[in-house]
Amino acid sequence: MTRLFGTDGVRGVANRDLTPELAFKLGRAGAYVMARSGSGRMVVGRDTRISGDMLQAALSAGICSAGVDVLNVGVIPTPAVALLTRDLGADGGVVISASHNPVEDNGIKFFGPSGFKLSDAKERLIEEMLADPTHEVPTPVGVNVGRIQRVPDADDRYVAFLKQTINLDLKGLKVVVDCANGAAYRVAPRVLQELGADVVPVFNTPDGVNINSGCGSTHPNDLRQTVIRTGAHLGLAHDGDADRLIAVDHRGELVDGDQIMVMCARHLKAQNRLPKNTLVVTVMSNMGLHIAMREAGIEVAQTAVGDRYVLEELLRTGATFGGEQSGHILYLDYSPTGDGILTALQLLAVVQSTGRSLADLAAQMERLPQLLENVKVGNKHRVMSSPELARAIKEAEKHLDGQGRVLVRPSGTESLVRVMAECRDENQMRQVVQELVELVQGL
Known part of the structure; x- marks a missing residue:
């Protein structure tokens, strides 16, 4: 079947x-x-x-x-x-x-x-x-x-839920929010405004065909420029259905899901609100996250890629916080699924309560150089079962000699094979990825 x-x-x-x-x-x-x-x-x-x-x-x-x-x-x-x-x-x-x-x-x-x-x-x-x-x-x-x-009153019910998840206002905070011309276009600016933030909404005029087009969490360049141009404290980017969050600091530097999880996990631990003292992430998370969590005394559990696997591990272990580098983050204390707007509010609460800039907080994690290439293929399952690819991955890992890692996996939703490498030596990292991409394209 x-x-x-x-x-x-x-x-x-x-x-x-x-x-x-x-x-x-x-x-x-x-x-x-x-x-x-x-x-x-x-x-x-x-x-x-x-x-x-x-x-x-x-x-x-x-x-x-x-x-x-x-x-x-x-x-x-x-x-x-x-x-x-x-x-x-x-x-x-x-x-x-x-x-x-x-x-x-x-x-x-x-x-x-x-x-x-x-x-x-x-x-x-x-x-x-x-x-x-x-x-x-x-x-x-x-x-x-x-x-x-x-x-x-569907919007009203959702906004009321979101607002009760934080107990401080956002007055004095200037925020650019990129709604990806998607489902967040009404709710995301509204909840931030009702909590007192000075909001600059962008990509909030959907016309049916402009969703995710050069905007949102997968295309943050315009957001970065808008944050700098408007003098905002930070920027927030959602995807088309608003289950993800990526942020941008006041300098226009990207803050990904790994960095968001690091600063939020540390904040939860400090408040004794991190059950099992555990953060659940996927194999895509940067090695820098693991280093930062080890330094903070927080355990990390790792799963296959996909928020459903993060959720399964949270339920299995009794932990309540986890997510993906892509910005798909789960707070089981509040919601049964990943929620980009909820995550944004928790992140802003960390910024407001600590009095520190997003750039300063994000620096708690050193992100190792990482390169990810998405390769379009005809049959991703045939490519992934190739013995030639398996041998090439082993050779690449041997080449990195413990100073980095390689991950090749099929997309769960598209006809893509994702090739990723991390390594302190960026030239070595690019070489490994290029060789694997060329192999995948030829299979």
Whole structure:
């Protein structure tokens, strides 16, 4: 059976891979699996992509055809869908988004009633239902079909939740916030303004096609320039669905997820709010993070790439804080999923409470030189299973002789193979990456 669900739901090019027909089937099967014996309601939200209306209409029709009501929260960040699923007492939630991917892509991701991502077992059950033409979902008629209800205060509920996670105001702080022309465009500037910050919003005019286009957490150059030009204390960048955060200090220097986790973990430890004295990260985290955490007396647990694996390790160990270098960071004390706006508020709370600049705080971690290249491939699984690639990776590690590391892995959501190396010797690092990239391109 072909797998539909990847590491972050069902993804693909909208109207080619992820069609309205597939969205309808996913909605119908998802509603049957999740809501057949509960409240009979599911929360549905989306980001700002032009294909979002089309897919939401089809998905919602599928849910309603199974006799389940749709609570439509409209354009809203992915973590807000998770939160509202829990707070509205729904049986599940669905977000239509492809996160940081380009506009032609879209995705469908399910949340369980507690706001956590749907379990692998339930994802497989949905896949089996779609693959088996003999499996019939009960078809209610008349007054028993589902209805679509708008949730007019969805933004208000989410903003109220965010504001109660910090207990100080942001007066005196000038912040540039890049909304990636995505789902954060209303909420992110609003919550910062209501907490007293002087806010300069950028890329907050979505038109359906400009999401993540030269902006957001994966394209921070304009943000860096705006911070310098406006004299802001710092800048914040989200991605298309606002589950990530990358920051920029007053000099325009990038502060990535690793650095954010280091300063926030130290702050949590100082407040006795770091359960198990542990930070959970993925194999992509810079060696500098491990050094900084060792110096701070904080344990580091490491997982495969993907926030779902970070979440699994947090739940397994009883730790509550972790994330990825990309800025996908989880605070389980507050939210069941990664939340870029929540992370931004926690970071700003560290800045305000310590009275130190973001640049000064970020210097607590020395980031070893790291080079990451994304290589487009036809079949990432065939490339990754190549014996020739395995031999080349071993040779590269031998070449670095313990002074760095190499990581080659497939993207969980795109047809890419990511080649990464870290090493104090930048020339050596570039050579290793170039050789591996050329090999991957030829496989």
